[in-house]
Amino acid sequence: METSTAGSMNPSIGKSRAREARTSAPTGHPVCSAAAMDTSPHSRSLMNAERRFADRRDAGRQLAARLSAYAHRDDVTVLALPRGGVPVGAEIARILDAPLDILVVRKLGLPGQPEYAMGAIASGDVRVLNTQVLQQLAISYSAVDLVTRAETRELHRREKLYRGDRPMPVLEGRQVILVDDGMATGASMRAGAQALREMRPARIVVAVPVSAPETCHLISQDADEVICARTPERFRSVGQWYERFEQTTDEEVRRLLVAAPDLSTTARA
Numbered sequence: 001m002e003t004s005t006a007g008s009m010n011p012s013i014g015k016s017r018a019r020e021a022r023t024s025a026p027t028g029h030p031v032c033s034a035a036a037m038d039t040s041p042h043s044r045s046l047m048n049a050e051r052r053f054a055d056r057r058d059a060g061r062q063l064a065a066r067l068s069a070y071a072h073r074d075d076v077t078v079l080a081l082p083r084g085g086v087p088v089g090a091e092i093a094r095i096l097d098a099p100l101d102i103l104v105v106r107k108l109g110l111p112g113q114p115e116y117a118m119g120a121i122a123s124g125d126v127r128v129l130n131t132q133v134l135q136q137l138a139i140s141y142s143a144v145d146l147v148t149r150a151e152t153r154e155l156h157r158r159e160k161l162y163r164g165d166r167p168m169p170v171l172e173g174r175q176v177i178l179v180d181d182g183m184a185t186g187a188s189m190r191a192g193a194q195a196l197r198e199m200r201p202a203r204i205v206v207a208v209p210v211s212a213p214e215t216c217h218l219i220s221q222d223a224d225e226v227i228c229a230r231t232p233e234r235f236r237s238v239g240q241w242y243e244r245f246e247q248t249t250d251e252e253v254r255r256l257l258v259a260a261p262d263l264s265t266t267a268r269a
Contacts, residue, residue: 055244056084056181059209060091063229067177067207071096075202076175079103081192082162083248084238085180088209090256092179100260101169102253103178103196104159105188106151111143118144120187121151122195123159123168128187162253172200178223182238183208186215193222210241 053059070076076098080089086102093100108119108129118139119129127148134144176196183189189206196204206223208216212235216228230241239245 053209053242055242056087057091059181060088063207063209064092064095066227066229067092067096070175070177077101077171078177078179081105081180081188082158082253086253086256087248088181089179090260093260102162103192104155105192106155107188108147108151117185117187120191121148121155122191124195124198126191126195128191130187161250162257173202175203176201177205177207179207181209183211183215184238186219189219190222210238
């Protein structure tokens with residue numbers, strides 16, 4: 001399935017095996033909670049000081065405080081985007097007493113400039129493209145498909161590496177908190193949320209420690225609730241808002257997943 005974040009799609013994409021994605025907002029009115037929308041004195045002082053998180057674990061603890069309504073419930077699952085989202089999600093799952101799992105998403109980098117995203121893919125054959133970027137830079141859809149094939153191979157490798165033979169947990173009817181360590185363009189999170197929607201959860205809550213302000217609002221199109229602990233106006237990158245932002249390793253992801261209780265051991269109903 002496939003969707004775009006701006007503009008219309010090129011008909012040639014229909015040649016892929018992608019299915020049509022639902023791009024409408026979930027039933028009801030999505031809730032977007034961001035530091036920039038909070039007018040309390042405490043929130044204003046945090047914004048003015050522009051304090052950085054010590055590391056991803058610290059970010060997870062602070063974000064969990066905003067998710068207290070989901071603590072100690074039978075129907076909540078924390079789903080983290082590897083790799084950087086897993087240490088954040090592990091802290092949230094520990095504090096909320098909820099199971100932890102992963103949803104693998106891969107950024108589609110521009111040809112020759114892979115650090116800049118033109119879209120993303122996620123488990124479930126979901127592809128999200130930023131057509132505005134493609135049009136502005138005259139990126140052909142054959143070039144997009146080439147990058148997509150390479151990233152799809154890596155996505156499958158990581159799913160096998162992190163999950164082994166363990167299947168994706170059943171998420172139908174559950175409250176799912178989808179976590180990453182931050183959002184810049186939001187392409188990876190949008191792909192993840194759209195893939196997750198196909199699994200029929202009761203509610204999708206996107207939760208990140210820090211986000212570009214416009215991205216925090218944009219992602220509400222794909223989630224029932226969005227919690228961005230901080231939305232600094234002078235946002236340039238996610239790593240800018242961490243004291244320590246070392247790359248999360250595959251081994252750390254595996255270790256955190258093994259240490260976290262799974263759905264079968266935490267379900268109380």
